[in-house]
Amino acid sequence: MIVRESRHDDVDAIEAVARASWETDYPTILSRETARDGVEEWYDADRLAAEIESDDALVPVADSGDEVVGFAHAVEDEGGGAILRLYVAPEHRREGVGGDLLDHTHEAFGERGAEQVRAMVLAENEPGNEFYRRHGFELVEESETVIADTSYRENVYVAER
Template structure:
């Protein structure tokens, strides 16, 4: 097994691995049509080419006998601390339980550590028992759980985190919306946007009632979310692609 950086020639193989991996992990819980739609949304050829070419993205693949059998994708998000977010870590079902997932994760962690991140995060749906067990086995701590909407269906998602750098100071901001409502912005809960991060905004100081997103580019809350969890600020056109809701297997 060899590890190398992904290239534009790997796009087709990456899509095949993603679909096979998602079907194996979620076929019992998620409709096949939704899985196929998710791969089309997340792994269109142009999108993958763009991600591979992005210098801020870590995108290694694992190759066995000349074929791509696994891949991982992650990037750095500057919140109030510097976080490495793992978007995907997928291993083809025929090559699981062979150490490839652990080797890919180690490669990702090494590259993110070189970029001076404070912690690394991965999100996994609760229905993916192998994925949650993987992160726990690799030394990640469960740091939160939330409900996510995928194609009109609700699923429980777990956030795993490993702190690997200096301790960052996490802060909250209190803002007033254009409608005069007070929101509490959690700067330690952010998602990468095309212009700046989106931060989770809450309607209460205890962070129990979620309000929506706060745009880090224009500092507004006029943010729309579609059924695939794509996010767009309607004031400044800051965008986040449709959410990729599994970062392991």
């Protein structure tokens, strides 16, 4: 498994990992329609391609050699860096893929001079919250995110560099 920066030809694979993750992780949090609409909005091919090209974004992927099995989507901001999303295909969880993506993203922000890294996760996504706590992130606040025109509580975690 290698973690590398994404390319344009990874767009469909990233969308597939996101779709599988949302279907697995959010059935009691989001309706099927909301999950579908959220994936279509957040992982639209043009939008994702623009993020891959952006100098302010990081979109690393975990590549098994045969396929992309995970990705992170993070952006630089005034506070350092923000991990907006990090997903691993359900059949590749518990293999260390998420930790590898997190480490890669954290290090990349460090190379860009970030003093801290924030991570956002839906408040009701307990496995996602546990992931960040396990990796040394501290819960600092609650915010809201909008998915398909509906607001959801989101936890914001921080790890110092």
